[in-house]
Amino acid sequence: MSVHFKKLALIGIGLIGSSIALAARRQGLVEVISIATRRQETLDEARDLGLGDIYTLDATEAVRGADLVILCAPVGAYRALAAAIGPHLEQGAILSDVGSVKAHVVKVVGPHVPAGVSFIPGHPIAGTEHSGPAAGFAELFAGRWCVLTPTSGVPQADTDRLVAFWQEMGSSVECMDAAHHDMVLAITSHIPHLIAYNIVGTVADLEATTQSEVIKFSASGFRDFTRIAASDPVMWRDVFLTNKDAVLEMLGRFNEDLSMLQRAVRNGDGAALEAMFTRTRAIRRSIINAGQETAAPDFGRPHEQPPTPEVPLVREHGGGDDA
Amino acid sequence: MSVHFKKLALIGIGLIGSSIALAARRQGLVEVISIATRRQETLDEARDLGLGDIYTLDATEAVRGADLVILCAPVGAYRALAAAIGPHLEQGAILSDVGSVKAHVVKVVGPHVPAGVSFIPGHPIAGTEHSGPAAGFAELFAGRWCVLTPTSGVPQADTDRLVAFWQEMGSSVECMDAAHHDMVLAITSHIPHLIAYNIVGTVADLEATTQSEVIKFSASGFRDFTRIAASDPVMWRDVFLTNKDAVLEMLGRFNEDLSMLQRAVRNGDGAALEAMFTRTRAIRRSIINAGQETAAPDFGRPHEQPPTPEVPLVREHGGGDDA
Structure with a gap:
């Protein structure tokens, strides 16, 4: 399916946020990208990298008019962020995130999501050992899983749009219950x-x-x-x-x-x-x-024969196998 | 130091035994290699591979006249083997093994070692996922640790000879208490x-x-x-x-x-x-x-800068690093 968002708001622009910005732009999935950060220094870095179109320290400003909002901040900051942006979310918008736990996110963000906004928490299972806006790259999600946990009452069409968004960035998407x-x-x-x-x-x-x-x-x-x-x-x-x-x-x-x-x-x-x-x-x-035995991206590889041989273990031995 | 044994007896000829045969021969550490196995089939395989000079199903025959005897059988077979070969061990011989536990080996083998024989249990920390006489190769011990646990009363000169034997096969040797x-x-x-x-x-x-x-x-x-x-x-x-x-x-x-x-x-x-x-x-x-972060052999590598970059982890993330 074709997927297109008018305005993507990224709240937080570390490794995951910056990689979404780069992948979404490269795939032509969004018209405008607005970026909000807590610290001026990070915002300047994002601007220098040309990651978005709008830069602001005010998350409520960033989400104005956005039809896709993704929280890319530490999970610990979600509750305050949701309370702040909730009243400013556009009717019909999709609100998502990238945190690695999901029931907790539903609990702290959910109460602040107004009627008419589709809250679909997400978790791209991808990362590197680096962090910060300069660490992002458009291929981070290629061949990686992304789990979405749509909340009750979310229209199927909205879930389908977000699934397509992640698929366009190269991910394989699985929907399941947050718990x-x-x-x-x-x-x-x-x-x-x-x-x-x-x-x-x-x-x-x-x-x-x-x-x-x-x-x-x-x-x-x-x-x-x-x-x-x-x-x-x-x-x-x-x-x-x-x-x-x-x-x-x-x-x-x-x-x-x-x-x-x-x-x-x-x-x-x-x-x-x-x-x-x-x-x-x-x-x-x-x-x-299942082709999950190496760290190499998985999708499309033939699985009958693993492409990379198993690394021989330095195995403890109990002597030879015959006496 | 120069190391030379007149006759090496290998009791058991799996991955470790066959690798010792190949490495000891290549380095010119022994004159004659006698091989004993429990099963005829394994013995035939060892003979076909040309691993030794004398082949026998009788361990007591194999150790006759040997100045170095190494048990390369499963640890579970040690007690019976030691009882059988004990009376036939040469005065002045060194008896060792390659099992991955040591106090147990001292307990079950020790009582069968006659006075005048130096019992020095060993554990080469090396292996692959393969087994059997055909799996051996002379480089198995190169750059790997070998632990020796000399028993009390063993002359230092005998320990030194066995240390040198393993060093000549490429190992770095550490002596310690079995427990x-x-x-x-x-x-x-x-x-x-x-x-x-x-x-x-x-x-x-x-x-x-x-x-x-x-x-x-x-x-x-x-x-x-x-x-x-x-x-x-x-x-x-x-x-x-x-x-x-x-x-x-x-x-x-x-x-x-x-x-x-x-x-x-x-x-x-x-x-x-x-x-x-x-x-x-x-x-x-x-x-x-310590240069132990990769599976590659360690010794001689420069350690200030790891030669192989760390494999980037597919890391769970908690979102970006700024909001």
Whole structure:
């Protein structure tokens, strides 16, 4: 479907906001882009980069006449932002966002959305280790998933327009319930990060000499956890503050399973251990079949044969396989 | 130092055994290589590959006259093997192994080692996802760590000879106490694998529709865990059966820390979360400084600037960085 917005308002212009500006412009999806930031310095940087047409420190000014408004600010700023811009949103406009939790966003933004405005929270699952307006690039969303969680009462036509908008920027779009999004992301992303932070923290508490050996032999598994645990602490703090229920639910299941494994180790129950270690292989197989096994963009790749060979693990071994 | 053995006996000829045969021969470290396997088929394969000089199904025959004997069989077979070969070991010989746990090996093999034989357990931290005699290659140990855990009463000269043997095959060698090895490997390797198996198992128990979404969005963190959890279930079963104490000790610490994180999430304690997420960065930094951040062999690389750029993470984001 053809998609076209008269005026796109981006509230916040970090990595995601600037990438939306560049991708939407390149694909000709919008006529005018207005950009609002909290700090003058960031606004000047966005202007120097030529990311938009209108630049303002006043978010209410930015959303005036906009038929698509996307909150690209930290989730912690949403409540105040929504209260401010709510009364100024255009009738018929679509309001969306890019935060990595969704039920919390519905809770803090929803009450400020006037009748006649379609509130469709979103979460592009894309990013790099860089941030700020200069970090954006038009291809950021290419081959990445974007999850939309339309709120009740939103006309299907509006959801379709926003889906098309993200598809035009290269994303594959999935619509689901906000609570369901939070549960899926809790297990695919939030719990893995929590666990990685946790084991690295356990090592940080070891006596100094052991710690230096842990670093020396980190290639045997630990290293992969430190990579995950190198992400931005403030962003992750906010994720766990705002997705508490789903994280605690999934953490509860994880802990139950870990207790079972721990008991099997304590009892020397080899059959139970082998059974648990075997059933995980099917999941790995599914990920390879789904073409999600590498960091390379996924869509359009042939999946029968992974294009990139699996990186050989530096595997612990128990000796040869025959005596 | 120059190192030379008259006769090397390899008991078991899988990936590690065959790689030792190839590397020792290439470096001219041994005169004669005798190979013993349990199965005729494996022995025939080793012979076809020309890995040694003497081939036998009788381990006691293989060790006769050998001044270096290395157990390369699964750790589960060590007790019976040691009982069989013990009486046939040459006076002055060095007995070693390649298993990934060490205190257990000392316990089951030690009692069968006669006076006048130097028992020096070892653990080359190297491997690939392949197994069997055909999987071996002479470069397997190049740039990899090998840990030796000399038992009490072993002459320093014998330890020095075995250190030199591994160094000649390209390894960097570290000597430590067996119990300490098991503790360090528990946290760098065994616990990471247990946790990875565990979270993949948690996902395996989710209802089917959620599971398919987890696979779809696995790039956001979960995927890295499935890669670790794809290793050989039987080998890992044996690791947890034979390194129980160290694993339970480290798992206890991990669980204490996780309880603290869980409580911080439940109480919405942002300051505690941010503090825990921040202190993990120093460890990551140490790993990069130690040149252990990539799977590429380490030694001799300049470490001020990592030779391979960090792989950009597909990072969850909380929106842009300014409003």
